Amino acid sequence: MPRENIGDIAAKKFAELLSGPILDIFVGPDGRHWSLHQNLLTHHARFFDETYAINGAPKRIKDNKLDLRDEDPGAFELLVKWLYQGKIDDVSWMPKDVKWEYAFTCQKLYLLCDTIGLQELKNQAIDQFRRGCNEAGLVPGPEEMKPIYERTPPSSPFRKLVSKIAARQIMDPGSEKDATSYRECFAQSPDFAVDVINAIKEGSGGSLFDDPTEGNGCRYHEHDDGESCHKTVKFKDIS
Template sequence: MDELVTILVKGTLTSKKFKVHKGFAVHYSPVFKSAFNSSFKEGRTQTYELEDTTKGAVQLLVEWIYTQKLDLNGLEEEKTWDAQCMCLANLWVLADKLLMRSLQNSAMGKLETLCARHHWIPVVILNYVYDNTQKKSQLRRFLLYKCALKLDAENYTRFPEEFPKEMLLELAVYLIEAMDDLPDKSKFPKFKISDYEVPES
């Protein structure tokens, strides 16, 4: 019988332990493999501690290890669409740290499914994503594309606190580069200096 290891989610108020068969954990994560087979604390205790994530994200990770599927219906706290999107963003970041590329892609696919179902972009996750990912990460690129394609000007003025400065700069560059690739620029407004003059009367 394969031995069990523990993934411990440490929170500010409460912690939660998830038991996983070691063979599954080390098969899907090189980080788990290195940690649980080392002479360091993780190897001696067969416990891996996580602090910068959520219980929901780890619950999805453990379920994915066994099934390669993500079922958001089983989440205890993340019932709203915004909360589920945030949970998937946490999961993507966690999978990135654990070098679980297939899980990252599963999380991305599920996030796209939620966006398509609700016809909306989860702007509530933008600050978290930009605080926890590297420049030009696939998750950032995905969100930039979605924002450029789906959001109108009112979205940016109504929810300015949801858009990190770094993201807005990247979005400006993204849109400029996209415009440069357009074969027909005739729809872009023609320049007239009178449009920018101050009315004198």
């Protein structure tokens, strides 16, 4: 069952959440520091409970300190706003020149929430990402897509989203991107290749390529440059 939005909690309960111990959190390679109320953190997610271990892994919190060095400080800023206010900023109200930057930060927020286990905020993050891409007229490239497949499970909706974006870019006659643009992604993640191919099939509307075993065979022959076949090969009629 979803938790009550923090903005709707009674004043007395909210005051209790803002009492008690403080957790020091260090985010990103440079260890940007936040000091946050642990009662509030554990209200949102068991991840912040000192006694909670995931699949028997060592506890992340020690001496009231938590390291999140692989996460993005900009994404963590959005998390803090949501933890205390129950909402994040709406990209629709932002100038066009910052919409893509905010959308990409929301992608990083999604990955952070995937680690912490915040489904509601994940949904808000992916909504803001899609809206930001749409309003900016930009989509993530291969480099931005890689972390999605590195850090999310096969069932992730964000995988479905970026694979459909890649498929659309490949199929768009007006796009400079083709399948070679995603070569590194395909090599790094076979799942990405499979998802993109399936997205192309799903988006093709059931249209079928011409049968490659019929018609002129010259296109499948080897020639010197500029040369074409002078002979045709006839197959025996086996009907």
